[in-house]
Amino acid sequence: MSTGQVVAFFILSFLAFSGAIMMIAFHRVVHMVVSMATTFLSLAGLYILLEAEFVAVVQVMVYAGAISILMIFGIMMTKHHDGEEEKPTTWKSWFTFGSVAAFLFLVYVSIRNTKFPEQTQQYVSENNVLEIGQMMFNQYAIPFEIISVLLTVAFVGAILIARREEAETE
Amino acid sequence: MTINMLTAFLTVSAILFSIGMFGALTKRNMIVLLLSIELMLNAVNLNLVAFSKYGMTPSLHGQMFTLFSIAIAAAEAAVGIAILLAFYRQRVTVNADEMNELREP
Incomplete structure (x- = not known):
């Protein structure tokens, strides 16, 4: 990996995280769909970093195009009580947060501690x-x-x- | 660079999966639930593509698997929105908590 690729990786993953977290934080449903579109587009950028150009284009077409539009149609056909007060965070949501954080910690520790075997062969894609x-x-x-x-x-x-x-x- | 890119991509994928899981477990709007499930599917796809480049035997099979998984996700989103619309026509709500009956009330 060259330095430029590492920088692009960090920028794209930051965009993906911020889109996903904004999706959790926003109150209006349309805003959530737009922030998820940000996440989908930055994931397409990550696929390009992984030299999977075709998958990246499919990701942009299917996720950022089709599924976002489908969700927006679903929003338009139903009625949402925007601006309604969110119910206060109960112990249930804190419990969920703790469980998810524990899950993430477990997965992270197992990723860090796994010895992935060295690549036995090099694969260079000429025309993906x-x-x-x-x-x-x-x-x-x-x-x-x-x-x-x-x-x-x-x-x-x-x-x-x-x-x-x-x-x-x- | 000493950074291990496979580990980095797997960590990104795990964080995205956890955010999606939190959304799917706490949100009550059905459209937001569907979006969270899509986010979890995307995280898994990122894993597959990362292994297809940095795995032990890099090849295109991981990308093929990702393409099929994206097709399944599209079908799932379409059926989910259809169920949402049919449910909204009966009950005039999108709250997942009130989705507890299969027949008409």
């Missing part, structure tokens, strides 16, 4: 999109087809669930 395309349609052809069937079923099911009831009687 080309190689992913070849791999997806040769080695991963059957999972690709299965996932397309799953996406079709899920979206048809989503339309069926979300359809208005009156449409059936007409």
